[in-house]
Amino acid sequence: MVPVEFRGFAWRHAGRRAQAVADVDLRIEAGERVLLLGPSGSGKSTLLAALAGLLTEDSGEQDGHVLIDGKPAAEQQGRVGILFQDPETQLVMARSGDDVAFGLENQAVPRDRIWPRVREALASVGFPYGPERPTHALSGGEQQRLALAGVLARRPELILLDEPTANLDPEGAQEVRQALRAALAATEATLLVVEHRVADILDLVDRVIALGPGGVLIADGPAGAVLARHGDHLAAQGVWVPGVPLPTRPARTAGDTALRSQSLALRHPGADRPALDDVSFELRQGELLAVTGPNGSGKSTLALLAGGLAKPTSGRATVPGETRPLHRLPARRLATRVGSVFQDPEHQFVTATVRDELAFGPRQAGWPTERIDARVDELLERLRLAPLANANPHTLSGGEARRLSVAGALAAAPGVLLLDEPTFGQDRRTWGELVDLTADIRDEGTALLAVTHDRDFAAALAGRELVLTAGRIAEERRP
Amino acid sequence: MTLTLAPVCDARAPIARVNPVAKLAAAFAVSVTALVAADWLTPLLLLAALVAVLPFTGIRPAELARRLRWLWSAAAAVVLVNAVFAAEQTGRILIDYGPLEISTGALLGGIAIGLRVCVAATAGVLAFATTDPTDLADALTQQLRAPARFTIGALAALRLLPLLAAEWRQITSARRARGLEGGRNPVRRARLFASTMFALLVGAIRRAGRLAAAMDARGFDSGIPRTHAREQRMRPGDWVVLAGALLVCAAVVAVSVAYGVFEV
Numbered sequence: 041m042v043p044v045e046f047r048g049f050a051w052r053h054a055g056r057r058a059q060a061v062a063d064v065d066l067r068i069e070a071g072e073r074v075l076l077l078g079p080s081g082s083g084k085s086t087l088l089a090a091l092a093g094l095l096t097e098d099s100g101e102q103d104g105h106v107l108i109d110g111k112p113a114a115e116q117q118g119r120v121g122i123l124f125q126d127p128e129t130q131l132v133m134a135r136s137g138d139d140v141a142f143g144l145e146n147q148a149v150p151r152d153r154i155w156p157r158v159r160e161a162l163a164s165v166g167f168p169y170g171p172e173r174p175t176h177a178l179s180g181g182e183q184q185r186l187a188l189a190g191v192l193a194r195r196p197e198l199i200l201l202d203e204p205t206a207n208l209d210p211e212g213a214q215e216v217r218q219a220l221r222a223a224l225a226a227t228e229a230t231l232l233v234v235e236h237r238v239a240d241i242l243d244l245v246d247r248v249i250a251l252g253p254g255g256v257l258i259a260d261g262p263a264g265a266v267l268a269r270h271g272d273h274l275a276a277q278g279v280w281v282p283g284v285p286l287p288t289r290p291a292r293t294a295g296d297t298a299l300r301s302q303s304l305a306l307r308h309p310g311a312d313r314p315a316l317d318d319v320s321f322e323l324r325q326g327e328l329l330a331v332t333g334p335n336g337s338g339k340s341t342l343a344l345l346a347g348g349l350a351k352p353t354s355g356r357a358t359v360p361g362e363t364r365p366l367h368r369l370p371a372r373r374l375a376t377r378v379g380s381v382f383q384d385p386e387h388q389f390v391t392a393t394v395r396d397e398l399a400f401g402p403r404q405a406g407w408p409t410e411r412i413d414a415r416v417d418e419l420l421e422r423l424r425l426a427p428l429a430n431a432n433p434h435t436l437s438g439g440e441a442r443r444l445s446v447a448g449a450l451a452a453a454p455g456v457l458l459l460d461e462p463t464f465g466q467d468r469r470t471w472g473e474l475v476d477l478t479a480d481i482r483d484e485g486t487a488l489l490a491v492t493h494d495r496d497f498a499a500a501l502a503g504r505e506l507v508l509t510a511g512r513i514a515e516e517r518r519p
Numbered sequence: 520m521t522l523t524l525a526p527v528c529d530a531r532a533p534i535a536r537v538n539p540v541a542k543l544a545a546a547f548a549v550s551v552t553a554l555v556a557a558d559w560l561t562p563l564l565l566l567a568a569l570v571a572v573l574p575f576t577g578i579r580p581a582e583l584a585r586r587l588r589w590l591w592s593a594a595a596a597v598v599l600v601n602a603v604f605a606a607e608q609t610g611r612i613l614i615d616y617g618p619l620e621i622s623t624g625a626l627l628g629g630i631a632i633g634l635r636v637c638v639a640a641t642a643g644v645l646a647f648a649t650t651d652p653t654d655l656a657d658a659l660t661q662q663l664r665a666p667a668r669f670t671i672g673a674l675a676a677l678r679l680l681p682l683l684a685a686e687w688r689q690i691t692s693a694r695r696a697r698g699l700e701g702g703r704n705p706v707r708r709a710r711l712f713a714s715t716m717f718a719l720l721v722g723a724i725r726r727a728g729r730l731a732a733a734m735d736a737r738g739f740d741s742g743i744p745r746t747h748a749r750e751q752r753m754r755p756g757d758w759v760v761l762a763g764a765l766l767v768c769a770a771v772v773a774v775s776v777a778y779g780v781f782e783v
Contacts, residue, residue, distance in 0.1 A: 092736045122736045128682060129729040132675045132737075134653050141748035142671075146738035154748045176681060190737060349692040375698035387686075387693040387718065404698035434721070448697065 041071040041228045042119060042197045044091060048104030051086050051095060060086045061255030064104075068247075073224070073231040075241060075263065078251035079277040080438065080467060084234045087255070088200045091232065093117040108198060118147060121196030121229075125203045125465075127183035136178070136186055137162070137171020143194045161193035162186075164226060165219040179335065181212025185219045192223055199224075201233040205240065206465045209335050209493045213240070220244065236467050238267070239282035250274055278467030286496055287472060289479035291503040295325030296360075298487035299378065299456045303355035304345045314353070315341045317511040323456060328478065328488040330498035333508035339491040340460055342508065346489060347380040347458045359456060372404040378456045379449030383464055385441040389433040394425055394444060397433050401452035415451060423447045423477065439470035446477060450486075457481060459490040463497045475500050527586055527648045532577025534649045539658040541757035545764035546646035552768040553638035556775065557782040559627055562634035564771040569641050578649065586648055590640045594633040602629035652677055658751040668740055675730055683723060690718050 049064040061083030068074050076084050089095050090106045093114045108116040124130055133139040140158045149157065158171060165185040169178075178186060184204065191199065204220065205213035217240055224231065224244060235241045248266040250259040258273070259266045267274070267281055275284040301321050307314040316338040323329055323346075331339050344350040346357045348366025356365035359377050366378060379401075382388055391397045398419050402412045420426040423443045428436065433444055442462070449457060462478065463471050478501055482488050492498055498505055507515040528535050534542070549569070553562045573580065602625045609624030656670040694700065694715065701708030734740075753761075775781035 089732075094732050094735060117736070117741060118738055120736075124729065124733060126729060129679075129726050130733040131678065132671065132730070132734055132739075134651075134674070134678060138653060138748065142739070143737035145745045145748055146741060146743065148743045148746050151746055151748060151750065154746070158748075175678065187733075194737065344692060347696060349695050370702070371695045371700035372698040375696065378696075380693075380696035382689065382693045382696070384689070384693075386722070387690045388697055389718075390694060390697055390699055390714065401698050452698065 041230050042109040042116075043070045044068040044198060044230060044232070045107040045110075046087070046090075046104070047107065049087075049090065049106055050103040051083070051090065051100055053100045054098070056100075059254065060100075064255045064257075066249065066257075068230060068232065071228055071230055072247055073245045074233070074247045074249055075238070075245040076232060076234045076249050076251065077236075077238070077274060077279050078255075078258075079253065079279070079469070082251040082253055083255040084251060085202055088122060088202050088232065088234060091198065092120050092122040092200055094122075118194075119197045120200065121191035121194055121198070122200040122202065123184075123188055123191050123204050125206045127180050127187055127207065130187040130190075131175045131183060134174060134176070135171065136167070136169060136173040136175055139175055139186060140171075140190045140193050143190050147194060157193050158189075161189040164192055164223050165189045166215075166222065179212060180208045181215040184208060184212065184216045188216070188219055188223065192227070196229055198230045198232070199227070201231070201235070203234055203236065205235070205237070210495075211334060217241075236278065237280045239280065242282070250279075252277070275468060278469035280468045286500065287475060288500040289475060291327055291482060291501070294327035294503060295485060297322045298325045299323040299346065299357065299359050299489075301342075301346055301355070301357045304342070304352050304357060305354045306341055306345060306350065307353045314511050316345060316352075318355070319508075319511075319513055320355075321506060321513070321516075323487045323489055325455070325485045325487050326482060327503040328482050328490060328501045330502035330505040331489060331491045331508060332493070332498065332505055333514070336510075337508040338511040339508055341511075343380065343458050343460050343489070343491045347378050348374050349380060372406075375401045375454065376405045376452045377454050378458065379452070379454040380458045381445050381449045381460065381462060383461045385445035386434060388445050388448060392432055393430050394433055394436075395420070395429045397444060397448050398425075398451045401448065405452045407452075415453070419447045419451060422480075439466065439473060442466065442470065442474065443477065446481075450481065454486075456487045456489070459488065459492075461492055461494075462490060463492065463494045471497075527582040527644075528576065528578045530651065532649070534576035534578060534645070535651070536756075537760050538662075538751060538753055538757040539646075539650045539655045540662045540751075541753060541761045542646045542650060545761050546642040548761075548764050548768050549642040550639040552772065553635045553642075555783060556635070556772070557631065558775060558780045559631035559634060560778060560780045561771055561775045562631065562638045564774060565638045565768070566634060566641070568767050568771065569638065569645065576645070576649070578645070583644070583648075586644055587641065590637065590644075594637045594640075597636050598626075598629040598633035600629070601632050602626045605629065654749075654751065657747060657749050661747055661751045662753070667745055671734075671739065675734065676727070679723070679726060679730070682726070683719060686722055687715070687719055690715050 046064045046066040050059050050062045052059045078084050091113050095102060106113040108119065131139050132142050137158050140161050141154050144154045144157060165188050167185055167189060205216050208216060221244065233241060242263055245263055248263045250266060250270060252258045259270045271281040271284060275281040301319060304316055304319045305314055306316045319342060331342055333339050345352050348357060348369055351367045358365055362369065362377060366374060389397060391400055395416060398416045399412050402415055420429055425444060428440065436444060463474055505517040506513055549565055553565050556562060602621050605625035605628055608620055608622035611623045612620060613623060613626060614621040652674060656674050659665040660667050660670045699711060701711045772781065
């Protein structure tokens with residue numbers, strides 16, 4: 041366990057004009073467990089990267105000091121362990137045990153002491169397999185636990201967690217939290233954790249530091265006191281403060297059928313069971329149908345098939361007014377019938393400006409110029425993207441990129457919109473914006489289907505819920 | 520788009536347990552012998568030796584044949600091209616059809632070249648497709664003193680490859696949803712391919728950056744000499760494999776010379 045100190049710390053990323061953080065003065069005592077809160081853009085990740093010694097001279101400009109145990113952080117890398125969000129890009133090796141061993145090899149631990157420490161670290165995170173288990177065969181939650189074992193095996197005196205569960209489904213996040221709880225109970229290391237979902241982590245920390253934009257200190261103190269005094273303010277800034285109620289937008293009566301799925305099924309060659317099997321439902325105008333279920337239950341496959349983006353092995357998805365099933369429609373016609381919004385907005389961007397992005401679908405559909413311009417202006421206004429009309433889509437913030445991908449899918453006025461995990465990894469403020477946006481689209485008569493793990497999102501908007509298990513509809517619920 | 524790097528044998532098969540450096544050196548010796556010899560007998564004998572060794576390696580023959588299926592057609596093409604376009608047609612004329620003329624001498628020459636390609640490719644596949652990439656990286660670092668920056672970096676990149684395949688499918692679907700697809704127009708297809716590739720590359724670079732940061736954070740390449748969790752060294756069995764390969768090469772050359780056909 042080591043004390044940590046920021047003294048007049050400022051950092052500007054290379055190529056950026058504004059500083060990511062400015063004038064940060066913080067002291068964390070040895071063995072303290074601290075939760076770092078703040079909206080996106082408050083520089084939380086920058087502070088963690090500085091402590092992990094990852095801010096190198098060629099990646100930006102630093103002022104002030106970052107000290108671990110009184111010495112510059114860059115020289116103390118061996119005493120620090122950091123766990124990032126994305127499990128996929130933290131694992132290095134093909135075999136689980138080798139991956140944990142990787143960090144020990146780098147520390148020059150002798151061979152005969154590596155394997156006992158690997159086994160110990162795997163056991164401490166409850167890793168359910170042996171060290172030979174291929175890393176690509178692990179679920180997200182298991183991968184993240186393995187990455188945690190890789191951090192713990194090095195016996196760090198300072199542990200940094202950068203939104204460790206943000207990229208995981210609820211089951212995976214739960215696994216990782218349990219592993220963290222057990223691991224932290226067994227170490228005396230100083231802890232600094234960044235997490236939006238405060239409720240999940242509150243019992244692990246004894247101090248909360250809240251930052252505003254640019255790393256300005258807003259609050260600092262025991263968790264309960266900080267949340268009681270600043271809870272509403274922090275919630276408005278995007279933090280998931282427990283106890284602050286979430287909005288709901290109940291649906292009105294649904295209209296006519298807008299999309300019909302008849303016995304949709306898909307079997308991948310060589311798979312032992314179909315990814316999707318005999319799924320039939322009707323989607324009506326002005327309703328939101330939530331599709332839920334555990335990982336691997338076929339939710340995303342359903343969205344692809346219902347959106348006409350993949351060819352079903354049997355069955356068909358149709359919309360009124362088209363005799364052909366959706367997967368056989370030419371893309372430019374499909375975009376006027378069914379819009380699909382993917383989990384990663386950047387996959388959908390095909391032009392260089394926000395305005396072109398919105399004009400793209402209508403142009404493909406052959407609309408006249410005046411109609412396109414009117415539609416684009418309307419969408420820019422409605423989705424509050426007007427000030428960004430000439431920006432490159434790839435430079436937008438997470439929330440803006442999400443709004444743009446929804447607007448792009450809506451541009452050619454399809455009657456149906458399919459959303460894949462629309463709220464995944466969003467902060468509370470963006471979440472609220474997305475709920476309002478989705479409700480507005482629904483209440484204008486668009487039929488919506490949302491694949492989601494997010495119980496709150498489904499509760500706020502869905503009129504019906506399809507629960508999938510192992511590729512089949514297990515249950516249909518009405519809230 | 521599928522990327523398969525699955526080995527052609529179990530991890531416990533005899534050939535999979537041979538030290539990677541010994542295996543590569545053996546394959547190298549066989550390939551070089553085949554490529555240096557210009558006659559038809561030397562590569563033929565080497566190919567026969569490789570086939571004779573197969574049952575003792577623990578390789579699944581069907582899997583190996585599947586992995587080598589491109590090779591057979593490639594070798595056939597090499598034979599044909601070299602026979603048809605040989606500098607001079609010597610010996611008995613086999614085919615004489617307008618400008619097309621193939622003689623026994625040219626055909627034999629073509630077969631010799633095709634056989635050499637077969638030997639080199641088969642030996643290479645036997646060595647590489649039975650080697651776990653991790654073991655190979657370990658052996659290169661520990662025995663041949665290859666820099667860890669290179670070997671471990673390559674391993675980490677290899678781990679990300681399947682993700683690229685999945686991402687390619689996602690980008691393609693996402694683009695169809697936007698009204699963009701190649702259809703039958705080759706120009707549009709090519710442009711779509713290029714732009715999808717670009718999107719994939721942008722994502723890959725971002726991922727590589729994150730992976731590099733994670734590796735740095737775990738002390739990779741921090742100036743401390745690394746230790747190795749798994750030891751790779753030449754054991755007696757590995758020396759036997761290597762010596763066996765050299766012996767076979769020498770014997771094959773000796774037979775060719777004795778037979779009076781050996782050429783360089």
